[in-house]
């Protein structure tokens with residue numbers, strides 16, 4: 001589904017990603033871990049289409065298309081979804097506005113009729129129940145004045161409504177209380193299916209207890225320095241990242257052929 | 259012939275024809291206005307108050323006063339297609355009241371809602387104190403006093419409320435006309451009214467509107483004032499709105515600026531007694547080579563006053579915006595609470611804004627804050643919306659719409675608010691799509 005090959009990205013002339021290789025197939029869950037500043041969010045945002053990051057080498061294929069040549073909205077319509085590490089506040093644009101714009105642009109792209117008001121609200125209510133969110137939240141401006149945890153929950157609500165093929169969750173588990181973590185995990189698991197793939201960027205093993213990954217990758221200084229099965233996350237939790245930094249990069253396990 | 263000579267000649271020609279020509283106090287006031295103008299002539303960029311707004315093109319264009327108004331053919335008026343808002347409607351064509359086009363409903367007893375020209379002919383003395391010189395008046399205000407021909411005179415006796423908005427339409431069809439509307443609004447103790455001044459002109463016609471509105475809000479009175487400036491794009495619009503507030507009174511001033519080549523607004527209020535409140539709300543949209551300037555001034559002259567200013571500008575093309583917000587907290591004005599915000603969104607690289615808060619605080623127990631920003635659409639917000647599948651053009655329009663709505667939402671006349679939303683959407687690329695989301 002997703003094939004990242006030798007991806008190199010720089011920001012304002014500074015090399016941040018220095019050759020990332022990653023292959024994600026439908027039905028898989030990949031966890032990406034790694035120290036602060038190692039480039040996890042950069043990778044996530046490049047995949048979503050952030051233009052201020054310059055791709056200096058390598059490429060990304062998504063469903064056999066050149067992902068990097070697609071506009072961010074086109075990627076979204078083709079099923080890519082990024083839950084932002086820092087969800088953006090958009091004063092004056094209500095959640096319900098954004099959800100309606102998002103779902104209908106997706107449907108239009110797929111040749112489906114737009115949802116009418118009743119169908120739309122029905123869908124949103126159903127997903128809000130899943131996310132344990134109060135009704136009034138959808139009439140508030142997007143993320144404005146939301147607590148950290150509410151913002152994260154809102155990201156997963158959007159994901160639940162849009163039902164992406166490839167969901168990239170950038171530290172969606174950070175800053176969540178225990179109950180919220182379960183709710184968010186429920187939202188993620190509800191999406192899991194043989195047709196979809198999930199990339200979970202996280203610092204903690206905790207979320208992986210709820211959403212079991214097929215692969216764990218460690219990103220360090222702009223490279224994937226280690227890939228392994230689920231157990232790698234436990235090892236990292238115990239040993240930290242130090243022991244990996246000297247180690248030579250290994251070929252990522254997830255790079256199996258499609 | 260200098261521009262001042264030309265204005266003097268205009269005055270000699272127009273004065274005998276102006277309403278109230280035989281009224282001694284008015285003649286003196288007009289003379290005095292003319293003299294104040296003649297002393298300085300048109301302002302130049304060397305004047306601090308006119309630093310960013312050049313009126314050279316107004317000065318160059320010999321606009322001629324129309325003391326008696328001018329006939330406008332029905333097709334010209336139809337072309338303007340001014341909307342019919344619910345409420346009382348008073349129409350001025352080329353500066354003079356048009357009874358045929360106006361429709362005023364039933365009014366509470368004692369209310370005067372009439373043409374200033376009529377009042378000057380019938381019972382001029384009621385107006386004398388209301389025309390007294392005011393130190394907030396600009397040079398254009400002085401010119402207005404000299405040449406003013408008509409406008410609204412609204413008088414609300416004690417504890418009277420006019421529920422329905424009063425819409426004033428000032429329409430100009432005459433090329434090169436100089437129109438000097440003068441409106442006077444008096445709300446006695448506890449009275450309430452909503453007045454909308456709406457300015458428009460025939461497409462493609464160049465003229466000058468130079469309006470002055472004086473508002474006197476008595477104790478506990480409430481005045482909700484709107485100015486919707488939709489002049490022809492070749493026209494020039496200069497307006498002074500000056501309020502004086504008595505104890506516990508409330509003023510809302512909304513200035514929506516869309517039209518005109520150059521628009522200059524001086525909006526002020528003076529808290530003349532304790533516990534006054536004022537909200538100054540403004541939105542300016544400019545594109546092409548339009549220039550729009552708001553100078554606001556709030557005089558906290560007495561204690562316990564609260565003022566709020568919310569001005570936003572949306573500038574496209576090579577347009578220019580100016581905002582200057584003066585707040586003066588006089589020594590007596592303890593417990594003043596003043597807040598001023600001016601946000602500007604530049605939609606093109608050639609658009610420019612000069613924004614300047616000017617706080618003069620002479621009391622110590624005060625809460626005064628201000629904030630001004632000039633910026634472009636936020637890239638992070640754009641990416642966020644686009645990453646949810648929203649087209650770039652729609653995302654941009656949505657953000658612009660949200661930005662302007664902050665001001666529009668404060669408009670309390672429903673019909674006006676919806677019309678503005680519509681007008682804004684009509685200007686935005688993909689506005690239809692944005693509307694569909696609402």
Ligand SMILES: Nc1ncnc2c1ncn2[C@@H]1O[C@H](COP(=O)(O)OP(=O)(O)OP(=O)(O)O)[C@@H](O)[C@H]1O
Pocket residue numbers: 011012014016034035036037038039040041042043085
């Ligand atoms: N706009 C920018 N300008 C300059 N440097 C940037 C910019 N954005 C990111 N960086 C740098 O790129 C590096 C990688 O940042 P990134 O946000 O991808 O890290 P991360 O792995 O997500 O870290 P964290 O775990 O703290 O979220 C950091 O050193 C960061 O300072």
Ligand SMILES: [Mg+2]
Pocket residue numbers: 040041042085170171
């Ligand atoms: Mg990050």
